Amino acid sequence: xxxxxxxxxxxxxxxLFSKPFTTDFPYKPHTPPKRYRGKPEYNEKECVGCGACFxxxxxxxxxxxxxxxxxxxxxxxLIHHPAxxxxxxxxxxxxxxxxxxxxxxxxxxxxxxxxNVQNSxxxxxxxxxxxGEIIGTEKxxxxxxxxxxxxxxxxxxxxxxxxxxxxxxxxxxxKIAPPIQRTDMLKIVCPRCxxxxxxxxxxxxx
Amino acid sequence: MAEDKKKKVIxxxxxxxxxxxxxxxxxxxxxxEKVVDVDWQAGYNHRAIEKLSxxxxxxxxxxxxERICGICxxxxxxAYCNAVEDLLxxxxxxxARYIRCIIGELERIHSHLxxxxxAGHFLGYNTVFMWAWKYRExxxxxxxxxxxxxxxxxxxxxxxxxRNIEEEDMPALRRVLKGLKVQLEMLTHAVLDDPVLGARLxxxxxxxxxxxxxxxxxxxVARASGIGGDIRKDDPYAAYPMLDFKVITAEHGxxxxxxxxxxxxxFESIKIIEQSLDAIEGKGGDIQTEIRDIPPGEGIGRHxxxxxxxxxxIKSDGTNRPVRHKIRAPSYTNIPTFKASCxxxxxxxxxxxLAGVDPCYxxxxxxxxxxxxxxxxxxxDFSRLVEMSRQKTxxxxxxx
Numbered sequence: 038x039x040x041x042x043x044x045x046x047x048x049x050x051x052x053l054f055s056k057p058f059t060t061d062f063p064y065k066p067h068t069p070p071k072r073y074r075g076k077p078e079y080n081e082k083e084c085v086g087c088g089a090c091f092x093x094x095x096x097x098x099x100x101x102x103x104x105x106x107x108x109x110x111x112x113x114x115l116i117h118h119p120a121x122x123x124x125x126x127x128x129x130x131x132x133x134x135x136x137x138x139x140x141x142x143x144x145x146x147x148x149x150x151x152x153n154v155q156n157s158x159x160x161x162x163x164x165x166x167x168x169g170e171i172i173g174t175e176k177x178x179x180x181x182x183x184x185x186x187x188x189x190x191x192x193x194x195x196x197x198x199x200x201x202x203x204x205x206x207x208x209x210x211x212k213i214a215p216p217i218q219r220t221d222m223l224k225i226v227c228p229r230c231x232x233x234x235x236x237x238x239x240x241x242x243x
Numbered sequence: 244m245a246e247d248k249k250k251k252v253i254x255x256x257x258x259x260x261x262x263x264x265x266x267x268x269x270x271x272x273x274x275x276e277k278v279v280d281v282d283w284q285a286g287y288n289h290r291a292i293e294k295l296s297x298x299x300x301x302x303x304x305x306x307x308x309e310r311i312c313g314i315c316x317x318x319x320x321x322a323y324c325n326a327v328e329d330l331l332x333x334x335x336x337x338x339a340r341y342i343r344c345i346i347g348e349l350e351r352i353h354s355h356l357x358x359x360x361x362a363g364h365f366l367g368y369n370t371v372f373m374w375a376w377k378y379r380e381x382x383x384x385x386x387x388x389x390x391x392x393x394x395x396x397x398x399x400x401x402x403x404x405x406r407n408i409e410e411e412d413m414p415a416l417r418r419v420l421k422g423l424k425v426q427l428e429m430l431t432h433a434v435l436d437d438p439v440l441g442a443r444l445x446x447x448x449x450x451x452x453x454x455x456x457x458x459x460x461x462x463x464v465a466r467a468s469g470i471g472g473d474i475r476k477d478d479p480y481a482a483y484p485m486l487d488f489k490v491i492t493a494e495h496g497x498x499x500x501x502x503x504x505x506x507x508x509x510f511e512s513i514k515i516i517e518q519s520l521d522a523i524e525g526k527g528g529d530i531q532t533e534i535r536d537i538p539p540g541e542g543i544g545r546h547x548x549x550x551x552x553x554x555x556x557i558k559s560d561g562t563n564r565p566v567r568h569k570i571r572a573p574s575y576t577n578i579p580t581f582k583a584s585c586x587x588x589x590x591x592x593x594x595x596x597l598a599g600v601d602p603c604y605x606x607x608x609x610x611x612x613x614x615x616x617x618x619x620x621x622x623x624d625f626s627r628l629v630e631m632s633r634q635k636t637x638x639x640x641x642x643x
Contacts, residue, residue, distance in 0.1 A: 045433050048374070048426075058377050072406075074391035095303035125306050125397040130405070140391075 069142045074124045076143040077117055079158040084137035086113050086160035086174035090128035098122040103162060103171055111162040113174050119146050119154050134180065163194065165227035166213045172227050193223045193231070251279060254590065269581065271593060278593060281585045283578060296568040301327065301537055304565065305399050308555075311572065313394060314357060317350045318548030319570070320399035322555040325480055325544025327401045330559060331537065336529040339403040340482035341519040345416075346390070346398050347481070347546070348512040348519075352423070353382045354549035355505040358601045359430070362502060365594050366443060367633030371434065378426045381419045388412055403531025413524055420513050427513075431506045442639045444499035448584040448596035451496060458580045462551020462573050463504045464600055468496035474547040486518050498599040505601075537561070548573055550601050574600070591635040594628045 091101040098121035105111045160174040182189035189195045197209035217234045254271035272280040308319035356379040363371025383393045390396035473490040475483040491507045493500035539561040551573030558567035
């Protein structure tokens, strides 16, 4: 009976003289560990706006808005809502550039207004000049062009984007006067419209 | 029977609030202070997890099943990954197997420490509560360092694990385990040698071997009654066949033995983690295999969660979503044992008997006493039940 009490007394005395086990968090800043999974944040420079994070998110915490009729051209906005986020890190793992969205170590994301903690990134969207269908973001196409290297010259949209970057006038942005013709193939058209342009020209239907 | 019940006092225990995790409802039929019958109802918070998982990709389901339980949040992904790998016939890289074991066993330690603390709290031993939760904190910090979160680890992936345990984190993990061993030694002896706890818990809520077999109870509840069922030994998976550990059993099946089993199991868990660390330290290697698609078929997976066997069944039709996902959590089979363990006990003992099974104990957040005979109704909150339990401990303390 006596021995066990002594053992516990030792622990009690050690506890009494050791520093408090809790931290003074709100008064002293807390540094999370290096690999802490905190709030995901977009890197505006590296994100290409492919929307992979939107597709893989298990909690649907990432919102993708494609606005075709926006002022200043069509845009794609990716918004991360921390309230729905599971902090699983799937967006980071599946990011095609590996740098576009990264989990930060920010843990203190309580808010009064969700806008203060939301994280978003905006990209210029390319839409088909003929049918208006979304092709992809401009940055995504250029990223893909750099990956496929010389093969990219076979792709008219990629080629025109690249020439635009080199400040060569291409006329790719010009509107297509319907019906679509083979000469319009170098303009920004979706794969479906390009096929129509090519085949209909072969058949000489127009 | 219904006629009998009307004459007795009925003590319903259980929340009706759907926001609480695992709400359950117990009605105790009492004759004076003695419990003569127990009724149990579940299903107050049906979250449709099985249906939801049919709408998620194979890879996304791991995050969904992780959120079935907040405390044993690695058990469900573990069992789910076992099920999908059973269907695939895929083999997991060796390093990933050991990492899975480390995460599973760390979780067992923190879950059992949480139980010890809560049991102390219900009995009026708040020092046990404070100390056990203090010792649990380094384990959670270790989780934060290794996986990036204290609770939902997001480590499991079909065919491996998502994150590696870095070599630089291993010394810290070993240090935590070494410190924990000393503290657990103290805590175990402090609990087991205490004459008051012995008098309070021995012979309370006894479950015999027949009870366990009839109710199909699993985990520490079954092992406390002398049935050594442990999935880690009976149906080895992950790295468990390569590891040396004992299955802890006890004989009497009362709440004291359940505490003994849980306390001693933590030492086995520490042993397992140390062996796993020895096996992977400095060796490197893959942590996941690439899995392209899931063929049609069905698979089952099991894992020995801190509370017992966790079972997952999945059926695939070759698409990227499961067509059927069946989950059976251990508490589901353990909770009906109250029908055997509570009968013949006093109301103050019921709190600890219910806690002995380790259900998520937000289940008894409200207590209402109905006197069916007099048509009177008295409402108590959960603290009243705990208060009664503590008063009994005080009484025993004075007697000894």
